[in-house]
Amino acid sequence: MVSYWEALEIVLAQARSFGTEEVILDGAFGRVLAEPMRADRDYPPFPRATMDGYALHHADLERGIRQFRIAEVLLAGSQPVGRIGSGECYKIMTGAAVPEDADLVIRREDVEEWKERMEVGVKEAEPWRPYLNIARQGEDLRAGDLVIGKPCRCDPAIMGLLATLGKSTVTVARGPRIGLITTGNEVVKPGEPLSPVQIRNSNFWMLLGALRREHLDLSGSAHVGDDPEQLMGMLERFPDLDILIMTGGVSAGDADHVPRVLEESGVRRLFHKIAMRPGKPTWCGVSPEGAMVFALPGNPFSCLVNFALLIAPYIHVCQGLERPVPMALPLHSGRKKRSPLDEFFPVRMEGAPAMLTQMPLNSSGDIRLGLQANAFALHPAGSGDLGEGAEVKFYSFV
Numbered sequence: 139m140v141s142y143w144e145a146l147e148i149v150l151a152q153a154r155s156f157g158t159e160e161v162i163l164d165g166a167f168g169r170v171l172a173e174p175m176r177a178d179r180d181y182p183p184f185p186r187a188t189m190d191g192y193a194l195h196h197a198d199l200e201r202g203i204r205q206f207r208i209a210e211v212l213l214a215g216s217q218p219v220g221r222i223g224s225g226e227c228y229k230i231m232t233g234a235a236v237p238e239d240a241d242l243v244i245r246r247e248d249v250e251e252w253k254e255r256m257e258v259g260v261k262e263a264e265p266w267r268p269y270l271n272i273a274r275q276g277e278d279l280r281a282g283d284l285v286i287g288k289p290c291r292c293d294p295a296i297m298g299l300l301a302t303l304g305k306s307t308v309t310v311a312r313g314p315r316i317g318l319i320t321t322g323n324e325v326v327k328p329g330e331p332l333s334p335v336q337i338r339n340s341n342f343w344m345l346l347g348a349l350r351r352e353h354l355d356l357s358g359s360a361h362v363g364d365d366p367e368q369l370m371g372m373l374e375r376f377p378d379l380d381i382l383i384m385t386g387g388v389s390a391g392d393a394d395h396v397p398r399v400l401e402e403s404g405v406r407r408l409f410h411k412i413a414m415r416p417g418k419p420t421w422c423g424v425s426p427e428g429a430m431v432f433a434l435p436g437n438p439f440s441c442l443v444n445f446a447l448l449i450a451p452y453i454h455v456c457q458g459l460e461r462p463v464p465m466a467l468p469l470h471s472g473r474k475k476r477s478p479l480d481e482f483f484p485v486r487m488e489g490a491p492a493m494l495t496q497m498p499l500n501s502s503g504d505i506r507l508g509l510q511a512n513a514f515a516l517h518p519a520g521s522g523d524l525g526e527g528a529e530v531k532f533y534s535f536v
């Protein structure tokens with residue numbers, strides 16, 4: 139039996155790229171950007187008015203000029219036709235390029251304006267200085283500067299940035315081809331008739347949801363009964379995968395055939411059993427074709443924890459993202475230690491100052507699955523009960 143930390147190291151040591159692909163910008167949302175980004179030009183690309191107002195020569199103010207003739211009106215996106223002389227100004231809008239012959243923008247609210255003239259100094263105003271209310275060309279970035287240097291998730295800010303840089307297609311990390319085989323004689327599809335001793339297949343939907351949140355999908359899926367022959371046949375139907383996830387049948391019960399069948403079909407075992415709760419019976423290996431095989435206990439909550447703490451980190455690292463780093467916060471209410479193992483329990487990180495509130499979960503078989511949790515907290519092996527306000531490590535999964 140390995141600890142969770144050992145299991146994570148073993149899994150991450152197997153990480154490999156699934157390759158990259160080019161997608162149109164619309165297809166990049168939530169995917170992992172796999173190419174560095176450089177500024178295609180200076181940013182701002184031109185001296186930009188940051189206020190609606192009047193652009194003029196600072197030197198005119200130094201010379202005591204207070205009244206200015208409005209030579210032109212500059213809207214965002216427009217360029218001046220002429221130039222301004224002494225005692226002249228441009229009326230200018232936020233986002234417009236400040237022409238070369240102006241070096242200061244005075245806010246509209248700081249002047250008196252008439253039809254074709256404006257006067258400064260009659261109202262209380264910001265103190266003047268060169269480049270007031272002008273974002274100077276290149277003050278954020280110079281053309282060629284590295285903006286994104288490592289893989290990152292295309293969140294809304296990244297999407298906006300990619301658009302700014304003029305990208306209409308981008309290179310993203312390819313997602314793994316993932317297969318899911320759920321097992322169990324007692325497990326029935328939702329919507330199908332079930333006997334009083336059967337239950338519905340929640341693992342399929344839960345794991346599909348977990349994958350979709352990662353902007354991934356299943357390449358194939360199947361459900362098989364607790365029958366070694368059927369299991370063996372099913373494995374042969376999933377040849378070209380990067381990851382195979384199986385659920386159920388990995389413990390010590392009479393119907394738990396999965397580890398033996400996997401080993402008989404040539405999957406090399408990396409570990410069996412993790413000293414953690416839930417998720418203890420987890421089996422993990424590598425197929426002869428190089429696919430990672432995660433055989434999880436059937437218990438839905440175990441599957442969820444294993445996915446978040448083992449499978450998602452594996453996929454992230456394969457795609458070039460950072461490995462998970464725990465954070466720590468105080469626990470809202472105390473918790474009893476139930477076993478000598480590392481225990482992960484569902485919490486909701488909330489409040490200001492932030493705290494961790496335990497979410498409802500009776501046992502790892504509780505169908506509520508820690509409803510509304512947004513993180514798993516760790517109650518470490520070797521520690522006693524946790525008191526109210528105890529600082530605990532947790533992994534956020536949203």
Ligand code: AMP
Nearest residue numbers: 320322338339340341386387435436437
């Ligand atoms: P097992 O790991 O096969 O011993 O299953 C552990 C528990 O999880 C049992 O109570 C199973 O009935 C339940 N279980 C197994 N597979 C599923 C599934 N796909 N959906 C919901 N519960 C399941």
Ligand code: MG
Nearest residue numbers: 322386387436
């Ligand atoms: Mg079973």
